[in-house]
Amino acid sequence: MLLRATPNCRAIMAGPRPSARIFRMTSTCRPTVGLRPLYLPSALALAMPIQLQDWLGNSFAAEGFDRAYAVESSEHMPDKQRFFNEAFRTLRPNGLFVVCAWLARDEPRRWEVRYLLEPICREGRLPGMGDEADYRQFAQRAGFRVLQVEDLSDQVSRTWWICVRRALGRLATRPRYLRFLMDGHARNRVFAVTLLRIMIAYRTRSMRYCLLVFERAGREGNGVKGSETRL
Numbered sequence: 001m002l003l004r005a006t007p008n009c010r011a012i013m014a015g016p017r018p019s020a021r022i023f024r025m026t027s028t029c030r031p032t033v034g035l036r037p038l039y040l041p042s043a044l045a046l047a048m049p050i051q052l053q054d055w056l057g058n059s060f061a062a063e064g065f066d067r068a069y070a071v072e073s074s075e076h077m078p079d080k081q082r083f084f085n086e087a088f089r090t091l092r093p094n095g096l097f098v099v100c101a102w103l104a105r106d107e108p109r110r111w112e113v114r115y116l117l118e119p120i121c122r123e124g125r126l127p128g129m130g131d132e133a134d135y136r137q138f139a140q141r142a143g144f145r146v147l148q149v150e151d152l153s154d155q156v157s158r159t160w161w162i163c164v165r166r167a168l169g170r171l172a173t174r175p176r177y178l179r180f181l182m183d184g185h186a187r188n189r190v191f192a193v194t195l196l197r198i199m200i201a202y203r204t205r206s207m208r209y210c211l212l213v214f215e216r217a218g219r220e221g222n223g224v225k226g227s228e229t230r231l
Helices: 037-044 080-090 110-123 132-142 153-173 175-182 191-203
Strands: 011-013 021-024 051-054 065-071 091-104 144-151 207-216
Touching: 065 080, 080 091, 080 132, 080 144, 091 132, 110 191, 110 207, 132 144, 132 207, 153 175, 153 191, 153 207, 191 207
Parallel strands: 011 065, 065 091
Antiparallel strands: 021 051, 091 207, 144 207
């Protein structure tokens, strides 16, 4: 119920870097959705006009949206504080900012950092991976109030086992996959190892996948009443 859009709700989705782009769309419910170019055909299927911008330097007016969404894009932002600041700027009072993010565990052990978290960031072209406390701090500095934090790690971790299983199946049945891994000039072949690291990171709880909901306070600083929810 908390995240259900209301009639005439205006929403925006911030896409990830390196493209760091926003696709603005308008419909009868007036959502504004930010998507990577990969997802552009799906967006076009909705028959909405699209505007492409850089989230960290967008030209959207202040207080123009009721909802802002960032699904696995905050990890790609080189300036996470600015990422939150822009969400706060573009949201109306009492607007919601919904973030789905890869997070590091609180106080990871040295071996987790060395063999899992740092390599995952390096191989996945991520500038860094924060933890829940970091995201809370970024949000609060921007002016948000934390409404809800839900840990979805158990559900998401199954996805990575499926990815690994399918990749192994392709290697065993399709020679071009093996040729790709053996090609020293293939820039992204390292991600085959990253798949294993991510799967292990979720199994060992070194990584978390969380849904975080933040609220921009009303004009007088008294947003929607209610306490924070942790799930």
